[in-house]
Amino acid sequence: MTALLEVKDLKVRVEEREILHGLSLTVNPGEVHAIMGPNGSGKSTLSHVIAGKPGYEVTGGEILFKGEDLLEMSPDERAAKGVFLAFQYPVEIPGVATMNFLHVALNAQRKARGESQLTTPEFLKKAYAAAASLNIPRDMLKRGVNVGFSGGEKKRNEILQMALFEPAVCILDEMDSGLDIDALRVAADGVNALRSQGRAMVVITHYQRLLNYIVPDFVHVMSKGRVVKSGDKELALELEASGYAQFEDAA
């Protein structure tokens, strides 16, 4: 079986400073991986590099997606192939209606894959169904992308995109940041509904709390740009009890 996502000995610099010092991670279809670690351990850098955000220099190692070199692809190519990053801080785009954005984005991905374009009625049907399952009111879809959305609404909008684009790998970057417990539960339910045999998720989080709702198959602890320990979901509970200090010393 080919892994969905293979990160091998990845070294990444930002402005002359190395952030990732040889990180490896293998994610297979159907698996949910949690990546935990203190602030500054390189968790978000990993998610950005996987999505192709400019400003990062990969100085060593590779990232393969279904065996293909992901680092050679532009961000939009990665999206079309099935890589999805749920942003920690989704941006606001005034003047671009959410519905229009979703339609344009979905059709761009379909076009890149050589699939037919969805007409407006076809798209609306799909979008309304997905929105309803996430308790997203239609009114919200008419507003500018994330403009005036609460923290919870922004995260639900990310999950709505996940549902519509049907990616193979979802990277959830600090999905719990800025959410109260009720908003967190709604978001986690949305994510859980998208778990499937063929799809993998990488859940990046600082706190164990999120993992009560999205239960991972594997937990990795990152510190100072490396994975310093891997285990199952019990590892997250250990961390909650003992903190990250032990790993910072070890790294």
Next chain:
Amino acid sequence: MNVALVKNETGSALSDSFAIARDRLPGTGKVAAAREAAFAAYAQAGLPHRRIEDWKYTDLRALMREVLPLAPAPDAAEFSRAASAAKLHAIEGVRRLVLVDGVFAPKLSELGGIEKGLGIRTLRETLETGDAALQALLFTPDNANPMVALNSAMMTDGVVIDVADGVVLSQPLQIVHIASGTVPAAMFTRSLLRLGKDAGATLVESYIAAEGAKAYQVHDSLMISIGNNSRLDHVRLNEDGRDAFNISSGVVSLGAHAHFNTFGMMSGAGVSRYQATIAFAGEGSRVETNGVNLLNGKQHADTTLFMDHAVPHCDSREIFRAVVDDRAHSVFQGRIIVRPHAQKTDAKMMTRALLLSDDAEADNKPELEIFADDVTCGHGATTGALDESLLFYLRARGLSEKEAQALLIQAFVGEAIESIVNDGLRELAIAAAQRWLEARG
């Protein structure tokens, strides 16, 4: 020293062309005398240059260098090319009034079934045989502006439109300027739209080039008077050829409780200047004047607006957006004057420029002169690049770089376009912006 030299050169060259053209310019007697006076005013100033404050960013001596000779009357081949261009750019449902190379083209225009209360004449016939008061009115724009003076001196044709009291036109009007000549030349046109009381009209102005049209100059002006309780919806779309010059002036006056919603888009012409003066002459009136410049290559486009709050209780809104790529240059000058008695004026102006390349330039110059003490006035200006974090978000969702830029550009100009009240006109502006984005690739 240099200035005098240049002025003499352009001045004398043009004097010759005025002398040559004079016999072809309609009107005698007072009309001819008014032309002479206008030409004298122009000749004294010459082409405006950067040391004249109002033309600081649009130095016509550097950009235009000379005024080309008056275009010859179009021949059959030119009319035929113009007809193709008119067809290609046709807008459904409007009454089209076409000027080809500065000459009214009845065969390309729709003159049948004119609705009651609508009068349409050509400028030529008005200057030749019209009543003296109307002729005098056509010469009222201020000769202090050299390009207005030049237009007054040389105006050859145009349309004179009257909408009677109480008449709301059911069909929008469109004035189409088509350049078709294959020899570089200048066309001088002036049109007049008079809306009576309790009247309403919708007007589209389009500037296009027929295939094969060579570097040409459009010198145009439009005079508008909007009567009490009347409303005019107006859109101006400049899609002239890339080697064309377009120097256009608007002179607008509003009566009481009148409403003027106007929008201009400049995506064509190598060098363009649209200068408009909007004067409130009656209380309780409102103007929204909005615009978008979409420029690339080496285009230069200047929008210069003068909002004259001469009476109390009037509102004005100006929203202007410029998208500037490559080495293009956008200029927006907005001057608002609130005269001493114009209390309760509410005037706002916002201009924003988006620079898509390091070599692009945008100059925003808002000016407020307030002489009344109980008013609400404000202006703002910003210039910036596309937000990298927004671009990355869109690309991470599958949009290519160009698609992501296009979506953000649409959003950027959207606020100005959305301010167009009339649905049909708004669709036209959206389509014109779309054409620009698609041409960009």
